[in-house]
Amino acid sequence: MSLDKRKARRADTGETVEVVFGDGVIAEVRACYDEPAAAAEALPFISPGWIDIQVNGYSGFDFNKEPVTAEDVLGVTAQMHKYGVTTYLPTIITGSFELMEQAARQIGSVCDTHELAANSIAGIHLEGPYLSGEDGPRGAHPREHTRDPDYAEWRQLQLASGGRVRMITIAPERAGTREFVSRLAEEGIAVCIGHTAASSEQLEAAARAGAVLSTHLGNGSHPVLARHPNYIWHQLGDDRLWASFIPDGHHLAPAVLKSMVRAKRDRFVFVTDCVALGGMPPGRYRSGIGGEVDVHPSGRLSTAGNPNILAGSSATMADCVAGGMRYAGLSLRETIEAVTQRPALVLGREDLGRLEPGTAADLTLFRVDGDGGVTVLETIVKGKSVYGGH
Template sequence: MTVVTAARVVADAVVHAPGWISVEHGLITGVGAGRPERPDHDYGDATLVPGFVDIHVHGGGGGSFTSGDPASVLQAVQANRRHGTTTTMASLVTAGADELLASVSMLADLYRDGVVAGIHLEGPWISPHRCGAHDPRELRDPDPGEIDRLLTVADGAIAMVTIAPELAGGPAAIRRLADAGVIAAVGHTDCSFAVAQQAVDAGARVATHLFNAMRPIHHRDPGPIIALLGDERVTVELIADGTHLDPALYRYVTRTAGPDRVALVTDAMAAAGLGDGRYRLGQMAVDVVDGVARIAGTPTIAGSTTTMDQLFRRAVHAWAPRESDAEVSAPPTAEALVHAARQTATIPARVLRRTDIGSLETGRRADFVVLDADLRVADVVVGGAAVSA
C-alpha cells in the first residue's frame, strides 16, 4: 500500500487540510484528514483533486481525434493528460457517412484498449443554422439506418451523440439512442422551447456547450437554453474559458441550475496547449490568434485551445469574492475547491455513468492531480502511477 499526503485533499464534499490518500493495486483504499507520520510521498503545500474528466474534446498538443490516425489520438490523449485530464471522451465532428464510420471504427478499437473513455458524435445531425465550425456540406437529418450502422460498428463505444431535435427524425433518433444506452445531447440547435422540452422527454440528458451554437434567449421566444437550463434532468456543458462565455454567465448558470448540474468541458482542438498558428478541425482550416481558434477567414469560433486545469482555475476564481482584486487572488476557499472539482471530474463522470472515477473516494480508481500553490499541475497520477506533468 502507498500513502500520499498534501496540504489539501479535495474529497467528495469536503477538503481535508491537511489530508492523505492510501492506494493499493491502483485503487483508493482510504482518504482522510491529517498528515501520516511516515507517508510514502509528501506533496507539501499542494492540493490533490480528482483526475479531470473531459466529456467534450476534439484533440490537443497537436493531436486530433478527427484525424483518423491512432497515433494522433494517442498524442492528444497524452497532451491532455499532462494537464490533468485522466479520462478523455473523444469527440468527432461532422463528416461524410463513410469517413464517420471509419473514424468510429478506429476509435472503438482505442476505446476497447482503454485509451479513450468513449466516442462523442457531435454531428452530423445538427442544424445548418447553428453549425458553428462543422462542415455545412455534410450536415444531414438523422437516418435510422446510419445510426444503426454506427452503433453496430462501435459495439458500445459510442457514449454520447449531439442532435438538433428540430431536424426531421430528431425525436425518434433521441429515443433510439437513449434506448441503446447512449447519452443523447441537445446542441447546435435552432429549436424552440417546446421542441427542446420534447427532446428531454424523449430521453436527452445533456446540453452540448450551453449557449454556444444555440438559438439565443428572446423574451417572447425563450428557445432551447431556458428549457435545458430549467430541467433538472439535464446536465449542462459549459466552456468556461473566458472566450465562449463571460465569467458572469458561468456564475449565473451555476447558481441557477445548481453546481451539481454543470459539467465543464474544453471543446478543445489540436491547438490546445500549443501556440498560435494554422490547424485543422475535421475538414475545416482553423486559425488560432491570441489563443482563440476561428474558422480560417471568418469570425466563427472553432472549438477552444483551453485545457481542463485552466477551467479548474477559472472555476475556483469564479467562486471567489468579487469585491476587490486582492480578494480574488486570495487562497481559494474549501467551497470553491469542492465545486470546481465536482464540475471538472465528479459531474462529467456521472454523465458517463462511471462510478469508478471522478472522486477521491475509497474503491475508486486512484486518479488524481497534484496542484501547486497557484493551482497549476505539478503531477498527475493515473491508477496510482505518476505521469510526468
C-alpha cells in the same frame, strides 16, 4: 498487493490526507490530523482524476482529420494526462459517414490494444452529424454533412467503434429526433442537445424522450436571438437537463458563465472542447473543424471568415478549473466537482469521480498559484503515475 500513497490536501475539504492505493483502486483515505499547519500549506491539492467529456484533439493530435491514426489517439491521451485529465471522451464532429466511421474504428482499435488508452477513454462522444445546418447554430460543423438522425447509420458507427460510443449530441429540430432519442436512451447512450435552433416544444420533446445534457450551452447558437423565450433560456430552466460549459473566458463572458452556473446549480459540468490547434502558436491554419481557423494570441480560435464564430477551444482542463473560480466565482470544491463527480454521474460511472476507498485510483495532484492559475503536478491513472510526480 503492493501499495502506493500520496500525501496532499483534499481539494474539497482542505484536509490533509494520505491516499493509499493498490491494484488500480483506492484502498484508504487516511486523515493526517497531526500535520503542522505550515507543512500542510506546502502540500499540493489532490482530487479524483479530472474528467473531460468533450475533446476533439490537442497539440496537433486530432480526432477530426483524415485518417485519424493511432498516434492521434495516443498523443491526445498523453496531452490529457499532462493537464490532469484521467478520463475523457474523444469527440468526433460532423463529417461524412466514411470519415466518422474511420475515426470511431481507430479509437476503438487503440483501446483494444493499449491498456493506458483504454483506461483513460471512457467512450466516444459523437458531436453530430445530426445537428442544425443553419449558420450560427451549426458553429464550425460543415453544413453539407449535417443531416437528420438515421438509426441504421448510428448502428454502423457504434459497431465500428466496438460499442464504445457513449454520448451523442443532436439537434432536436431534426426530423425523427424523438424516436431516435428514445432508442438511444434505452441503449444507455447519453443523448445531448447542442448546435440547435430548436423551439421550446422540440426541446421539451427531446428531454421527455430522454435527452440528459445541453452541450456547451450558450455556444453553437445564433449571434442574435429573440430576448425570450429562446432555446438558451429554455434549456437553462429545464432541471432535467445537465449543461456543459467551456469556462475559458472566450466562449461565455464571465457574467454569462456566472449566471448560467447559478441557474443550473449543481447540474453542470465543465468541458474543454479543445481542438487539435489548442496549444499551437498563433497564426492561420487549415483545420478539420471550421476549415480555415485563426489562432489568436489570446488563445481564442475562430473561423477565418468570421472572427465571431468560435472554432473550438484551446483551453486545458487546468485552465477550466482556474476559469471556474476566476470567471464563475466558484469555490475550489465546486469547480473540482464540475470536472470529477458530476461528469462521472453523467457517464453513470460510480467508480470514478470520488476520493473514496474502492473507487478507481485516478488522481490529480495540483496547485493553485497566486494569480489563480492552476498547475498540474502529477496525474495518476488506475494507480499508475502517467505525468509528473517525483
